[in-house]
Amino acid sequence: LFTSLETDGFTQPVVVVKQDQERYSIIDGFHRHELASGRAALKKRLKGYLPVTxxxxxSPRRDSLMAATIRHNRARGRHQIHAMSEIVQELAHLGWCDEKIGKELGMDSDEVLRLKQINGLVEMFSDRQFSQAWTVK
Structure with a gap:
């Protein structure tokens, strides 16, 4: 990443959301920010500024920030299955229904279901209705 930033510059801005009057949370570009603020060559090239959008x-709420981060990483094709599964699990624990998870993270219902299955947690499916065909008489 450092070589890319040093050679080509910032081809993508750091994406942030305003937390309050003086603070911002990074949605996408944490490592770019760290390199830009920690490497003298990049600081000099940027003249103390960082491209930000x-x-x-x-919303500055944790669940909204997580969703925004995932959307940005998925748009660039940079997401990992296990990490995504953990995020889906956490959003479900925060009260998000499958439909909201799918909509906010850009997934269809099958993908949400598969990501829930990866962790193998029965509790993830506790809100599901089962067909009478599953009832033993």
Missing amino acids: CLEKS
């Missing part, structure tokens, strides 16, 4: 409609 601020999301206007995002």
Whole structure:
């Protein structure tokens, strides 16, 4: 990443959301930010500035920040199955229904279901209705 930033510059801005009057949370670009603020060559090249874009409609709540981060990483094709499964699990624990998880993270219902299955947690499916065909008489 450092070589890319040093050679080509910032081809993508750091994406942030405003937390309050003086603080921002990074949605996408944490490692770019760390390198830009920690490497003298990049600091000099950037003249103390960092290319940033601020999301206007995002909530500063943790679940909304997680969803925004996932959307940005998925758009670039950079997501890992196990990490995504853990995020789906956490959002479900925060009260998000499958439909909301799918909508906010850009997944269809099958993908949400598969990611829930990866962790193998029965509790993830406790809100599911089962057909009478599953009832033993």
